Amino acid sequence: MPTHRPEPRRRSDVDFSASVVGLASAKVHDGSVTLIQAIGLRKVFRKPDKAPGIRGSLRHLVQRRYSEHVAVDSIDLSIAEGEAVAYVGPNGAGKSTTVKMLSGILVPTAGQVHVDGLVPHRARVENARRVGVVFGQRTQLWWDLPVRESLELLRDMHGIDRSRYQERLERFDSVLGLGDLLPVTARKLSLGQRMRADLAAALLHEPRVVYLDEPTIGLDISVKDRVRSFVRQLVSEGTTVMLTTHDLSDIEEICQRIIIIDEGRLVYDGNLQAVKDTHVRERTMSFELEDSLLGADQIAARLPGARVHLESNGRELAVTFDRMTLGARQVLSAVLAEVEIVDMHIDEPAIESVVRKVYAGQLQAEHGGATNSEPMR
């Protein structure tokens, strides 16, 4: 029997997650102002069916055939003021299309959308005064002008008065290091510099809602960190943020809520911690042992259903278990019943594995497949 208990190195407490779920879901349903609301949102693109080669092109001139591509298929969304929501899914899932409908760029094929009481594609100009949009792959800046002139033009478009404008610039300088970029012509900026300037351009008018469409794409670690901490700050000030990304660290650092879509359909909408609980049930506890062990069969016998792996040196033990059938405490006592340990840690499930499951189509099976292509004349 062990004589001393090691101080476990734990990244999070097992029971903590439940309270977080409770808090966050209360925030959504406690009657706070719903800022973004979509009901049955749908977007169908029509694309020409052309046979390959010149023959195909010529035939298309005479006999036009199109197939419909359902990019977004009846999505319902309700986002409260001040929420930070990650909107994720594989390439082509319909993330950007959704964001473009919410921001008034695209007209939905069907369904309703309201943002801050407006229908974005009908009240484009008014909507643009209240929302900010950052597209990681496009720039808001005027390509041939210095950043300063782009910002001044946006100032005039939004009717921001000069003293407020100065305050905003100082703010952007302190968090994004904007000052150095002001005299530089937009097309001469590096990607990281451009993204910093673009964030300033999108947020100059202090929008209530900010859509970030892959804001960290292609950026190096230090710029990513800067962008993330800036967005975290926005969220803490009460700005509603909807973030589309493939970078899972973005999600974990910024958002409390995650919406997963695949093939245009909503697959999951809920608390980030809850999605981990539901879909990432496996966790691993790793132990460093005081003495080397010859075999782990006895430990395995105490933990039915868990996978026990002993490194060949006999000093490192890993137990992988389903968190719903076994608790960390049970695993710990089972191990302690057999060996003395020096150190231990628990690997928390990363959101990455959830999204990977969606990408691999594992979650989709639970919700039924979506038919994406219907031929049409």
Next chain:
Amino acid sequence: MKVAAALEARPLPADTRMRHLRAYRSMARTGLKSLLAYQTSFLFGMLASTFGALSMLYLWRSVLSAGPRHGFDWPQMKAYLLVAFVAGSLVSSYTDYRMANRIKQGDVAIDLVRPVDYQWSRFAESLGVAAYEAGTAVVVALGAAALLGGVPLPDPDTFGLFVVSALLVFPLRFGIVYMSGLLVFWTQNYVGLQAARIALITLFSGALVPLVFLPEWIQVASAYLPFAGMASTPALLYSGSLGGGAAATAVLVQAVWSAGLWLLARGMWSAACRKLTIHGG
């Protein structure tokens, strides 16, 4: 919260108008600055059209040395062609090309989240550019006039109408150029459209050959189409070849088309928005 939102949704009209005015003025300035960034290529474009105009002038000089034709003598023709040259230089170098590229590459998405009207924005930008285009073209025209032994002053009887007519060239050209740019929403390509648009304007506006020299059907068609107002009408008014009721009617046709094209373009834009597909994120 709700009250505040409602107030924001309907700001005081005067306030909004001021904000818009300032925004569009800034955009006009930006259009000009963006053009200046490519000043060299603009000036080369201007050089090319100058050579084109000069060769037309020399051609007409030799044609008319035998005597006036269809009521045009050489000094009148000189004036006609130079006014048409200046008119033809407006909205020729920036608006459609830039619009077409942004639509094709999907950057029009950004234009749609700006708190300003798309059509007025392009109008303001084009106006800024047109100031520069007109300035350069007038300098070139004066140079050409000096080279060719001077140009008669405008006809004093129709001078007022000429000024109105000259001002109407801009909205007319903008309307046609803007709509040809919007067509990229459907075609996804601009090269052919631009060539077709230039050919159409050049023929029906009488920019190279006054309309009276063309077949009857073209003259009848161009009396009702917007193109004559883009070169022929102001050029005829300057050279004094158009007077009385015909002059007033021609200017009225210009004005009606300016408004008509604006409204047509509005309709086209809302159709384009429903059609819009943004490729690549």
